[in-house]
Amino acid sequence: MPTTLGEAARRLFDDANPAVLGTVNPDGSPQTSVVWVARDGDDLLVSTAAGRWKERNIRRDPRVSLTVHDRHDALRYVEVRGTAAVTEDVGRALAVRLAEEYEGPGAGQEYLDLPPETVRVVVRITPHRVLGTAAR
Numbered sequence: 001m002p003t004t005l006g007e008a009a010r011r012l013f014d015d016a017n018p019a020v021l022g023t024v025n026p027d028g029s030p031q032t033s034v035v036w037v038a039r040d041g042d043d044l045l046v047s048t049a050a051g052r053w054k055e056r057n058i059r060r061d062p063r064v065s066l067t068v069h070d071r072h073d074a075l076r077y078v079e080v081r082g083t084a085a086v087t088e089d090v091g092r093a094l095a096v097r098l099a100e101e102y103e104g105p106g107a108g109q110e111y112l113d114l115p116p117e118t119v120r121v122v123v124r125i126t127p128h129r130v131l132g133t134a135a136r
Helices: 007-014 053-060 090-103
Strands: 019-024 030-035 038-040 043-049 063-070 073-088 120-131
Touching: 007 038, 007 063, 007 073, 019 053, 030 043, 030 053, 038 090, 043 053, 043 090, 053 073, 053 120, 063 120, 090 120
Parallel strands: none
Antiparallel strands: 019 030, 019 063, 038 043, 043 120, 063 073, 073 120
16 A cells, blocks of 8 residues: 655655665566656656666566665665556656756756667656655
8 A cells, every 4th residue: 555755755855865776586586776766746756778677677576665865874764665667758858857966957968869769767666665764
């Protein structure tokens, strides 16, 4: 059942803090990737290229874990366990937005310059459980 993020968790996700996305490989082993993350209400958004392991794993098994830590205080973190859905990143809008939030103005141009056959997707994570030192 979906749950909400507390104010402290929202603040961590709203800042340009690195996160680690965990998905489940076909053999049941974990697969993790360092990602940039944005928030849409209580849902969390990650951009990736279509065809990467995380995207294929999510399409097969939507269970994920996303852990973000405060870049100024590594002991402050939030882990979100939930389910994810994948959709196309139309116009690569999320990829551009995240690049500019994490790397600064103009950084998103690299995503706009990708060849048309390079498809970007949005991973939308719906929280079911929120844990950690900054969970609420």
